[in-house]
Amino acid sequence: MTLDPQVLLVIGGMALVTALPRILPLVLLSRFTLPRWLMRWLAYIPVAVLASLLARELVIPEGRLLGLANNLGLWATVPTLAVALLTRNLMATVLTGIAAMALLRALVG
């Protein structure tokens, strides 16, 4: 059981910025509305963040471009993405990704 001070700081910060938008409208009892463009922009944030993290992980994990041939993550993404699109099932997708990566490691090393 370890508790890293840096991780604790991050969790505390995440907790604060998550709690405030959840709590404030209920405490202030206000039915305020956000500008339409802001609501539209917020709706695109999760898609954009997930795609950004994935691109970094697959293409520039160490801050440099990773070659195509030895990029196991990129190859493992092909069956993972296919299963995600076909089943829309979180568990099936994750298990496919794990199996694909294990298989690639066993084959390529």
Place this chain on the structure above:
Amino acid sequence: MTWEAPAGFVAGVRAAAPVVLGYLPLGFAFGVLARTGGLSVLEIALMSLLVYAGSAQFIGAGMLAAGDPAGAIVSTTFLVNLRHLLMSAALAPSFRGIRPAVGALLGFELTDETFAVAAAHLQGRPADPWWMAGLNLTSQAAWLLASVAGGIFGQAIPDTRALGLDFALPAMFVALLVLQLGPQEDRRGRGVRLRVALAAGVLTVAAGLLIPGRWNVILAAVAAAALGVWWER
């Protein structure tokens, strides 16, 4: 003298059943992924207790594993979770008779899923705080216990790399991303969201190569989401 739970609380616990069914496997997956990503079981428990937000916890664990700066992780979490503002505001009329301190406690456990159940149940009528507490506490208990169980399970796996488990988090991002694209029938919406995802990917790589530091993810996401607003007009 024995304490008997108010009827509203029991009804709220029952109403949480569909949320619990969804949270058990997802919370377990979070625990396993966060553990293999380097978080301790205690840190996993704290995150599920204090943050309690599905996608943001996966994203946070991934960014912690990648060694991102605290500021980048917290601001990304803020943007991803800001949508709760709309749900909280939508429930506010039902909370008029409830004390602010109680409202704050109930709002703390507001998620996409508990909002959906509560909004369907309330239909704008005044909320019973006991019912809300039953729904909220049951849902978060399921999430917390499942993620701790997943963390303990993840700890027992000897060689996560050989088993391909280090790819579980990217695979989860693929799955969440595909779900975020929305239903097949909404072709126009999917088209714009797909373009936003591609733009975010390209911008992340470009920013990552050009700008020092590790703020490229949030910068690219902010810009790509803005492009989405532009494209949908």
